[in-house]
Amino acid sequence: xxxxxxxxLIKHCVDRQSPQHNAAWRQFxxxxxxxxxxxxxxxxxxxxxxLANRDPxxxxxxxxxxxxxxxxxxxxxxxxxxxxxxxxxxxxTTSCNAVNQYMRPKYIxxxxxxxxxxxxxxxxxxxxxxxxEVYDFLIRTLRRSNSGxxxxxxxxxxxxxxxxxxxxxxxVAGHPCMEKVNPRIVEVATARIRKSLKNNPEFIDRLKS
Amino acid sequence: MNKxxxxxxxxxxxxxxxxxxxxxxxxxxxxxxxxxxxxxxxxSQAFKxxxxxxxxxxxxxxxxxxxxxVNQSLIRDNVELVLAxxxxxxxxxxxxxxxxxxxxxxxxxxxxxxxxxxYHKQLQLLxx
Numbered sequence: 001x002x003x004x005x006x007x008x009l010i011k012h013c014v015d016r017q018s019p020q021h022n023a024a025w026r027q028f029x030x031x032x033x034x035x036x037x038x039x040x041x042x043x044x045x046x047x048x049x050x051l052a053n054r055d056p057x058x059x060x061x062x063x064x065x066x067x068x069x070x071x072x073x074x075x076x077x078x079x080x081x082x083x084x085x086x087x088x089x090x091x092x093t094t095s096c097n098a099v100n101q102y103m104r105p106k107y108i109x110x111x112x113x114x115x116x117x118x119x120x121x122x123x124x125x126x127x128x129x130x131x132x133e134v135y136d137f138l139i140r141t142l143r144r145s146n147s148g149x150x151x152x153x154x155x156x157x158x159x160x161x162x163x164x165x166x167x168x169x170x171x172v173a174g175h176p177c178m179e180k181v182n183p184r185i186v187e188v189a190t191a192r193i194r195k196s197l198k199n200n201p202e203f204i205d206r207l208k209s
Numbered sequence: 210m211n212k213x214x215x216x217x218x219x220x221x222x223x224x225x226x227x228x229x230x231x232x233x234x235x236x237x238x239x240x241x242x243x244x245x246x247x248x249x250x251x252x253s254q255a256f257k258x259x260x261x262x263x264x265x266x267x268x269x270x271x272x273x274x275x276x277x278x279v280n281q282s283l284i285r286d287n288v289e290l291v292l293a294x295x296x297x298x299x300x301x302x303x304x305x306x307x308x309x310x311x312x313x314x315x316x317x318x319x320x321x322x323x324x325x326x327x328y329h330k331q332l333q334l335l336x337x
Binding site: 128131135136139153154156157160161165167168170171174175176177178 | 294295296299304305307308309311312313315318320322324326329330333
């Protein structure tokens with residue numbers, strides 16, 4: 001069977017009316033599955049280190065399916081003339097974004113809810129890039145849903161130190177810029193953030209997906 | 210300062226200065242290396258220069274609200290600010306600016322958390 005060139009491949013994959021559509025997707029999968037699995041696998045491992053007792057192989061397969069589904073919808077956004085080298089970067093970004101959307105709520109849920117005995121939770125094992133993306137998402141979500149509330153910056157900071165970074169309550173209470181904070185206030189601030197996340201429609205939607 | 214252990218070294222130095230026990234007394238509790246003792250003395254000198262409220266307020270007023278550039282962490286590069294945060298009485302109105310920066314800048318937030326962790330641990334050792 002004739003192999004498509006890169007330009008033809010993308011064109012037939014995007015065009016659902018094309019008689020070569022299915023053949024093009026088969027070639028696409030053969031050509032790029034290795035790259036997609038590599039990108040997805042790395043990010044899934046990163047999250048999964050903190051979410052114990054999940055089957056990493058199954059999680060990777062689930063996430064690859066999500067990436068392929070995303071590509072079916074969004075492949076048309078890629079400008080073919082930018083070439084295959086840029087396409088590999090586009091695939092890596094798409095893969096990471098899809099994994100983030102799927103795994104991030106599960107990770108945040110593990111952080112927000114008290115850990116279960118059979119599902120220990122550890123923030124420390126998450127990679128720096130992934131931690132940055134989770135943090136960025138949390139800050140944006142919390143600032144958007146709590147704008148105008150007086151203590152939100154302080155509460156976010158306490159939540160980060162206590163829940164995301166694993167500092168003890170007494171260490172947080174000894175924070176040099178928060179003199180009136182005691183372990184009880186640390187608990188209250190964390191509970192406020194937890195409630196805010198649980199009531200946040202964006203967070204709930206992503207948790208369901 | 211040792212690049213790999215800088216959180217530990219800075220946290221330890223801040224705890225010694227906060228406990229006001231002097232390097233000699235701290236040496237018995239914490240096993241300080243000669244280079245760490247020098248570092249604590251350097252920070253002590255820098256802290257003595259930070260005595261006016263105007264200087265401290267100026268340090269806080271200069272805190273950016275946005276994220277630091279890559280490889281330019283405010284917490285790592287501005288030791289005077291760290292001394293002011295941990296050892297000086299901070300004017301109340303300046304704290305929200307610091308918290309906002311820390312929340313906006315993941316690098317500073319991570320580094321601040323590590324310094325705070327070491328500071329708390331060493332301060333407990335010194336107060337036992």
